Amino acid sequence: MRRAGYTLIELLVALGVMGLLGVMLLAGLSGSSAAWTRMDRSTTHDEAIEAAQDVLRERLQHAWPATRYDLHPAGPDFDGDSARLVFLAPPSDREGPGALRRYGLVLDANGDLVLESLSDVALDQTRPQRREVVLRGVRSLDIGYFGAIEPDPAPRWRSRWRQRPRMPSLVRIRLELAQDGARWPDLVVHPFADMDSECILVVATGGCSGR
Template sequence: MSNVAGRRSQHPSVRDGAAGFTLIELLVSLALMGMAAALLLQGLAMAGVVAQRERASISGLEEVIAAQRLLRSGIERLRPVTRSDSALPIVELRGTAGILTFVGPPLDRMAPDALQRFRLTRTASGDLVLYSASIRKIDLDRDGSDLIGWTPNTLLRGVRDLSISYLGPARAGLDRGWQDRWWDRPQPPELIRIRIEFAGRDRRKWPDLIVRPRATTNAACRIDALTGRCGGES
């Protein structure tokens, strides 16, 4: 009897030990699951950051491509309009390292076929802007800093530096090559190069945009005051 009682007295302690060991396993499992969840959340957060950066990179690339396409289209189609305020055949195209002003068809192909004046520049706030105005506006400040009457078309933001160069024949004893000024010439430059640097940690890249205007000095024209087109155009 004593042996049976002894064996019976041992049963509760065995069950208690088994229950305690199972509780420890449960706590360890919960801890491991918590660590796994934390790692999973961290991985998801990192993946979200990477995806956001990729989207920003793609968006920035699309902005650069769109800006280059628009500028290429405008500069390629510029018109060598002869200035009416000069006795010499001077084309209405003036450019410096930071500003380019020229005449060409409207950017919107669905717009009326009246020539526009364009001015490409960088604003003080770092925006790359292509201003436009109808060539019929006689009170427009063509070459100064007054932009009243011009319509701004913002191409890019966050631009730190804009550099424009012009390739053409030698002038004033200079060798033929890239120049940072094209002013009151009888013909457009052979090539126009536009370089841009972005500000700060901006990852966008701007490949050199080099454009050859289709117009030549032989296409110089005077504007018809009624149609806004080159004289002789149909």
């Protein structure tokens, strides 16, 4: 009389199938985990880009066109080319009230986009008091300035804005990022003020009254 049951071959086949299913399940979970990790990394980088743009936009919108009469012709204290930008602006809210600060935007050799600043009334104007890394992993920096420069009256994008009687109408910051797939949307900012209407020339000092 034969008893019902499983043969050794059937047991081995069943174990093989279960093992294959286990491997497939682990591979699926691993792939899903990697996808979530990539998504989280991408989200974090996108948030860093957005925060960097917010900082730069806020500072450049409040760039103050303090008149310098030691320039010929006299014009705002604003100096920039494609690789660097120096401008005056009030301190940010987190810095508290105070004198105007001189900001410098540069790209370090290690790929950090840096915004340096110091008080415009500091005794030592050669060393920045604050150094803020706006964004890491930057491959290249290109700054453009939109406006008209005599004798060319047509407004257009320019790679340099130095010793001009007015501020540029627009400032564009273009970055190339080192991370694959990362994209920096062109940041275009319109400074709120373009001329120092509060400056009254003092001939004796060659500066503005009360400054």
